[in-house]
Amino acid sequence: MSTEPTLADDERQLAAYAEDLHEAVVTAVQVWVRRMTLARASAGGVVVDGDAVDRVAIATVELVTPALREVLDADVDDGAGSPLAALRAAVGPMTDLLDEAGAARPPRDEFVAEAFPDDPYDLGPAAFSDVDPSLHEPGLLWGAARAHVHLRRRRERSTR
Numbered sequence: 001m002s003t004e005p006t007l008a009d010d011e012r013q014l015a016a017y018a019e020d021l022h023e024a025v026v027t028a029v030q031v032w033v034r035r036m037t038l039a040r041a042s043a044g045g046v047v048v049d050g051d052a053v054d055r056v057a058i059a060t061v062e063l064v065t066p067a068l069r070e071v072l073d074a075d076v077d078d079g080a081g082s083p084l085a086a087l088r089a090a091v092g093p094m095t096d097l098l099d100e101a102g103a104a105r106p107p108r109d110e111f112v113a114e115a116f117p118d119d120p121y122d123l124g125p126a127a128f129s130d131v132d133p134s135l136h137e138p139g140l141l142w143g144a145a146r147a148h149v150h151l152r153r154r155r156e157r158s159t160r
Helices: 007-043 050-073 083-088 092-101 110-115 133-158
Strands: none
Touching (some): 007 133
């Protein structure tokens, strides 16, 4: 006879999904940074030095890692933000390199420009798959588990 998982079981599963997502994102960030920086440089009419792009990729990982860890380790009831927001907030090194190289900034949708004023090259991802398609599933699992734990806590509190 099987028993239903407890809230503690669900919270442990959420922590496991968070760890999987953290590892997957950190692994994918450098490739994403290189791809986005080179693409925006080319579209902006400039060539950027490969060593500089590598330095920016490392700097971005250093920005993303603690911010991502903070979001993923936060209690679900604390509203610590989203992993995608941590990635969107880490576009500064790429932006700086593109500005230093003199890349032309692309035309931007008014809403996007207002929502993301610190991302003039539209580097930030809208979805995990924008960073790497392999991030879709771990991002989805983490998000669903987080919502499940949040709802289960509310449900259990209301039945006490």
